[in-house]
Amino acid sequence: MNEPVRHGRNLWISGVAVLFGAALVTATCVFQVRITEVAMVSTLGRPGKPVSEPGLYGKLPWPFQRVYTFDKRVQLFEGQYREILTKDGLNLVARLYMAWRIEDPSLFYEWVGFDTADSARILSGLLDKHSSDVLGQHALVSLVSTRPQQEESIRAIEQDIRQRIQAEATRYGITVQTLGFEHLGLPESVTQAVFSRMIADRERLAEKTRSEGERDAKLIRTEAERLRAEKLSTAEAEAARIRGEAESEALKHFSVFEQDPEFALFLRKLEALEQTLKDKTTIVLDRDIPPYDLLSPGSLKDAGGPTPAPKP
Amino acid sequence: MPDETQQDNARERQARDAGVEGLRALGAAVQVSIRVLVAVLGLLLIVSLLQCYVVVKQHQIGIVYRFGKPRQELKPGQHALVLPPPFEEFRAYTVTREKSLETRAFLPAIDTATTASGAQLDAVLRPGVDGYLLTGDQNIIHCAATLYYWVSDPVAFYERQADGEKMLKTLLNHTLLRASGALGAEDTLFSLPRFAERVTSLLKEEIQASGLGAEVNRLVLNSTPPRQAKSAFDAHIAASQRADEARKQAEGYRARLANETDASADQVLALARSEKSELERKSQTRATTFEQVLVEYRKNPQIVRRELYMQTLRRVAENADETFIIEGKDGREIRMQLGSNPSAGRKARPEGKTP
Numbered sequence: 001m002n003e004p005v006r007h008g009r010n011l012w013i014s015g016v017a018v019l020f021g022a023a024l025v026t027a028t029c030v031f032q033v034r035i036t037e038v039a040m041v042s043t044l045g046r047p048g049k050p051v052s053e054p055g056l057y058g059k060l061p062w063p064f065q066r067v068y069t070f071d072k073r074v075q076l077f078e079g080q081y082r083e084i085l086t087k088d089g090l091n092l093v094a095r096l097y098m099a100w101r102i103e104d105p106s107l108f109y110e111w112v113g114f115d116t117a118d119s120a121r122i123l124s125g126l127l128d129k130h131s132s133d134v135l136g137q138h139a140l141v142s143l144v145s146t147r148p149q150q151e152e153s154i155r156a157i158e159q160d161i162r163q164r165i166q167a168e169a170t171r172y173g174i175t176v177q178t179l180g181f182e183h184l185g186l187p188e189s190v191t192q193a194v195f196s197r198m199i200a201d202r203e204r205l206a207e208k209t210r211s212e213g214e215r216d217a218k219l220i221r222t223e224a225e226r227l228r229a230e231k232l233s234t235a236e237a238e239a240a241r242i243r244g245e246a247e248s249e250a251l252k253h254f255s256v257f258e259q260d261p262e263f264a265l266f267l268r269k270l271e272a273l274e275q276t277l278k279d280k281t282t283i284v285l286d287r288d289i290p291p292y293d294l295l296s297p298g299s300l301k302d303a304g305g306p307t308p309a310p311k312p
Numbered sequence: 313m314p315d316e317t318q319q320d321n322a323r324e325r326q327a328r329d330a331g332v333e334g335l336r337a338l339g340a341a342v343q344v345s346i347r348v349l350v351a352v353l354g355l356l357l358i359v360s361l362l363q364c365y366v367v368v369k370q371h372q373i374g375i376v377y378r379f380g381k382p383r384q385e386l387k388p389g390q391h392a393l394v395l396p397p398p399f400e401e402f403r404a405y406t407v408t409r410e411k412s413l414e415t416r417a418f419l420p421a422i423d424t425a426t427t428a429s430g431a432q433l434d435a436v437l438r439p440g441v442d443g444y445l446l447t448g449d450q451n452i453i454h455c456a457a458t459l460y461y462w463v464s465d466p467v468a469f470y471e472r473q474a475d476g477e478k479m480l481k482t483l484l485n486h487t488l489l490r491a492s493g494a495l496g497a498e499d500t501l502f503s504l505p506r507f508a509e510r511v512t513s514l515l516k517e518e519i520q521a522s523g524l525g526a527e528v529n530r531l532v533l534n535s536t537p538p539r540q541a542k543s544a545f546d547a548h549i550a551a552s553q554r555a556d557e558a559r560k561q562a563e564g565y566r567a568r569l570a571n572e573t574d575a576s577a578d579q580v581l582a583l584a585r586s587e588k589s590e591l592e593r594k595s596q597t598r599a600t601t602f603e604q605v606l607v608e609y610r611k612n613p614q615i616v617r618r619e620l621y622m623q624t625l626r627r628v629a630e631n632a633d634e635t636f637i638i639e640g641k642d643g644r645e646i647r648m649q650l651g652s653n654p655s656a657g658r659k660a661r662p663e664g665k666t667p
Binding site for chain 1: 543613
C-alpha cells in the first residue's frame with residue numbers, strides 16, 4: 001500500500017474518531033427535558049433550581065454537575081378503606097384518592113428520593129391524618145343528603161382535606177391537584193340495619209303509593225262527574241232560555257186572537273184535544289156525542305130512515 | 313565473548329522484530345475497530361433516517377417533539393421529520409375514535425357459583441369487597457356505568473397524566489358517588505336519565521378542572537337495588553304500577569264521560585232550538601189559520617164550530633187504537649175499530665165482548 005493512500009485513510013478515520021469523541025463530550029454537556037419530566041441539576045452534590053419546561057439544556061460534565069429527572073405527570077394515589085367517625089357519632093367507611101405531581105424535584109429528592117413506595121407512604125399518612133380530622137368535624141348529612149346544599153358541602157369537605165394535605169405536602173415538593181371520595185360506605189354490621197330500614201320504607205311507600213293512586217282515581221272520577229253535572233246544568237239553562245225566547249216570540253203572534261177570544265179558545269181546545277189523544281189511545285165515548293148519536297135508534301126516525309125492531 | 317555478544321545481538325534483533333510485529337498487529341486491530349465503529353455509526357444513521365419517515369393513521373393525530381418539547385401537530389398521512397431521533401421524536405395518538413370505559417366499582421362481589429346453587433346470599437355488604445353507592449336518603453344501591461368518550465387533547469391525556477384512562481375512571485367513580493349522594497334512592501333507580509344527566513354534568517366539570525383532555529360523549533347507567541331489599545322494591549314498583557293503572561282508568565272514564573256529556577248537552581240544546589222553531593212555526597200557523605177561519609166563523613158561528621169539532625173528533629178517532637161507544641142506560645157497548653192501527657185493536661180485543 002502506498003504512503004499517500006494510507007495517510008488519507010488515517011486522516012478520515014481520525015476525523016470520524018474526533019467527531020465521535022466530540023459527540024460524546026457534547027452528550028455529557030447537554031441534557032433534554034421531555035414534556036413528561038421535570039429535572040434537577042445538582043452542582044457538586046448541591047441541588048439546583050428545577051427545570052420543568054421541556055427542551056434542550058446545557059450543563060457541566062460529570063462530576064461537576066449531575067442531572068436528576070423525575071416524572072412530572074399527574075399521578076393517581078388511592079388511599080386505603082378507612083373507618084371514620086363523623087361528628088354525629090356515625091361510623092363511615094371512606095376511601096379517598098389524590099391526583100398529585102412533583103412540583104419541586106429538589107425537595108422531592110431531598111425528602112422522598114426516587115423510591116415511589118416512599119411517596120405512597122407519605123401520601124397515605126397525610127391522607128389518613130387529615131381525612132379523619134376533617135370528617136370528624138362533619139355530620140353524615142354533609143356527605144349524603146338530598147338537601148340542595150349537599151353538593152357544595154361535600155365539595156367543601158374535599159377542598160378542606162386537600163388544602164390541609166397541600167400545606168404539608170409542599171415541603172416534599174408535591175402538589176395535590178385534586179382530591180375526592182372514591183368510596184363512601186357503611187361498616188359491614190350497619191348495612192344489615194340499612195336493608196331492614198329500606199325494606200320497611202319501601203313497604204310504607206308501597207302502601208302510600210297504592211292509596212294515593214286510589215285517591216287520585218277517585219278524585220278524577222268525582223271531578224269528571226261534577227263537570228258533567230255542571231255542563232248539563234248549563235245546557236239545560238241555555239235550553240230554558242231558548243224556550244223562553246221562543247214563547248216570547250210566539251206571544252207576539254197571539255195578538256190576533258183578541259179579535260174573538262172565545263173562538264180562539266175553542267180552537268185551542270180542539271188542537272189540544274187532538275194533540276193529547278194522538279197515539280196509543282183508547283177512547284170511550286157516549287153514544288149521545290155527535291156523530292155517534294146517529295147510532296141511537298131514534299136518530300134514524302128523526303132523519304126519516306127505517307125504524308129499528310122493538311127490543312125483546 | 314564474541315559468541316555471547318552475537319547471541320545478545322540476535323536476541324535484541326528478535327525482540328525488536330517482535331515489537332514491530334506487535335505494533336503492526338495493534339495498528340491493524342485499531343483499524344478494524346474503527347471500521348466496525350464507523351459501520352455501526354453508519355447503520356445507526358440509516359436507522360435514524362428511516363425513523364424520520366412516519367405515518368399517521370386516519371383516526372390518529374401525530375405530535376412531533378423536538379428535544380422533548382411539542383413542536384408540530386401532524387394530520388393523518390405520511391410525513392418526514394426534520395431531524396432524526398433522538399433530536400426529534402414522533403408519537404401518534406388515537407383521538408377521533410370513540411373509546412369506552414366501564415366501572416363496576418359499585419357492584420357487589422357475587423360468587424356466581426353460590427348464586428347458581430341457590431345458596432343463601434350474604435345479608436351484609438363487605439367494605440372493599442362489595443361495591444355500592446350511598447344515596448342522599450341514606451339508602452344503598454348498586455350501579456354499573458359505561459362512559460363513552462374521546463380524547464380531545466392527546467398531550468394532556470397521554471403526556472400530562474401518568475394514566476389518563478385510570479384517572480378518568482376514578483373521576484367517573486367520584487362523580488357517581490357525588491351524584492347519588494345528592495339524590496334519593498328512587499331517583500337513582502327509576503329516574504336514570506336524570507341520574508345520568510347529573511353524573512355527566514359533574515364529570516364534565518371534573519374533567520375540565522383537572523385538564524384531562526377528554527370529552528364525554530354519553531354515559532350509560534344501570535342501577536339496581538341491593539338484592540337484600542329487592543323484593544320490597546319490586547312490591548313498591550308493583551304498587552306504583554297499580555296506582556298508575558287506576559289513574560289511567562279514571563282518566564279514561566273522565567274522557568268518556570266528557571264526550572258523553574258534550575253529546576248530551578248538544579242534544580239538549582238542539583232539542584230546545586228545535587222546539588223553539590216548532591213553536592214559532594206553530595204560533596205563526598195558528599195565527600194565520602185563526603184569521604182565515606174567523607172570517608167564515610163570523611158569518612155562521614154554529615156551523616163552523618160544529619164542523620171544526622167534527623173534523624177534530626174524526627181525526628182523534630182515526631188515530632186512536634180503540635174507540636168504545638157506550639150507552640149508559642142498558643150497559644150495552646159498541647166496540648168500533650177506527651183509525652189506521654188495526655193490529656193494536658186485534659191484540660187488545662177482550663174475550664166475550666160483542667164486536
